[in-house]
Amino acid sequence: MRDVDRVVVEDVGLQLLQMMENAGRILAWHVRDVRESDVVVVAGNGGNGGGGLTCARHLANRDVPVRVVLDRPPEELSGAAAHQRRILDEMNVPVTSGVESLADADGRTTIVDALIGYGLSGNLRPPADKYISRMSDLFGPTVSLDVPSGIDATTGEPLGEVVAPDRTVTLALPKTGLDVHTGKLYLADISIPRTVYDRLNLEYEPPFGDDDWVRLEQ
Ligand SMILES: NC(=O)C1=CN([C@@H]2O[C@H](COP(=O)(O)OP(=O)(O)OC[C@H]3O[C@@H](n4cnc5c(N)ncnc54)[C@H](O)[C@@H]3O)[C@@H](O)[C@H]2O)[C@@H](O)CC1
Numbered sequence: 725m726r727d728v729d730r731v732v733v734e735d736v737g738l739q740l741l742q743m744m745e746n747a748g749r750i751l752a753w754h755v756r757d758v759r760e761s762d763v764v765v766v767a768g769n770g771g772n773g774g775g776g777l778t779c780a781r782h783l784a785n786r787d788v789p790v791r792v793v794l795d796r797p798p799e800e801l802s803g804a805a806a807h808q809r810r811i812l813d814e815m816n817v818p819v820t821s822g823v824e825s826l827a828d829a830d831g832r833t834t835i836v837d838a839l840i841g842y843g844l845s846g847n848l849r850p851p852a853d854k855y856i857s858r859m860s861d862l863f864g865p866t867v868s869l870d871v872p873s874g875i876d877a878t879t880g881e882p883l884g885e886v887v888a889p890d891r892t893v894t895l896a897l898p899k900t901g902l903d904v905h906t907g908k909l910y911l912a913d914i915s916i917p918r919t920v921y922d923r924l925n926l927e928y929e930p931p932f933g934d935d936d937w938v939r940l941e942q
C-alpha cells in the first residue's frame with residue numbers, strides 16, 4: 725500500500741487530499757449508517773487523522789452532531805491534518821484535545837477511530853494508549869478508518885492497546901494485518917487508477933463494480 729501511495733502521488737499525480745476526500749466521504753457514509761446519536765472523531769496527525777477530519781466535515785454538512793478530539797493540541801497538527809482542521813474551524817465544528825474530552829461520550833455516542841492507520845511505527849507511545857483504552861471502554865458503535873488503531877497493518881500484531889471496532893473501512897487495498905478483529909470490514913475506493921497497480925506489476929481486478937465500496941469477508 726505504501727508503494728501504491730507513492731506511485732499514485734509521485735508518478736501519476738493524484739494529490740493526497742484528493743484521495744483523502746474520497747476516504748472521508750465514504751467513511752462518513754458508514755458512520756451515518758451505524759450512528760444512533762452524536763459522533764466523536766478521534767484523530768491523530770497523519771493521513772489517518774486527516775481522513776477522520778474530512779469525515780467530520782462531511783458529517784457536519786449533513787447536520788450530524790459531530791466533534792473532534794485530537795491526540796495533541798490543535799496547533800501542533802501539520803500537513804493535511806492541519807489543513808482539514810482549519811476548514812473545520814471555519815465551520816465551527818468543535819475541535820478539542822486531551823483524553824478528558826472523551827469523558828462525556830455516552831453509550832450511544834458513535835466513535836470514529838482515526839487515530840493511527842498503517843503509519844504506526846514501534847510500540848504504541850503515550851498518549852495514544854490512553855485514547856485507545858477510553859475508546860474501548862465506550863459502548864456506542866465504533867468505526868475504524870483503514871485499520872483498528874494499535875495494530876501493525878502488515879502483521880496484525882497488537883503494538884499496545886487496540887481498538888475493537890464494530891466496522892472498519894479500509895482504503896484501496898485490504899492490509900494483510902486485517903486478519904484480526906475488525907468488525908464488519910469494508911473496502912473503499914479512493915480513486916487509485918489501475919495504471920498504478922500495473923506499474924507495480926500487481927495483479928489487480930477492480931473489485932468495486934458500480935459501487936464506491938464493497939464488503940469483505942474474512
Ligand atoms: N493514499 C493515501 O496515502 C491516503 C492515506 N490515508 C490514510 O493515511 C494513513 C497513512 O498515513 P500516515 O503515513 O501519515 O500515517 P498514520 O496516520 O497511519 O500514522 C501517523 C500517526 O500515528 C502516530 N503514531 C505513529 N507511531 C506511533 C506510536 N508508536 N505510538 C503512538 N502514535 C504513533 C503519529 O503520531 C501520527 O499521528 C493510512 O492508513 C490511511 O488511513 C487516507 O487518509 C487518504 C489517502
Ligand SMILES: [K+]
Binds near residue numbers: 772841868
Ligand atoms: K484507525
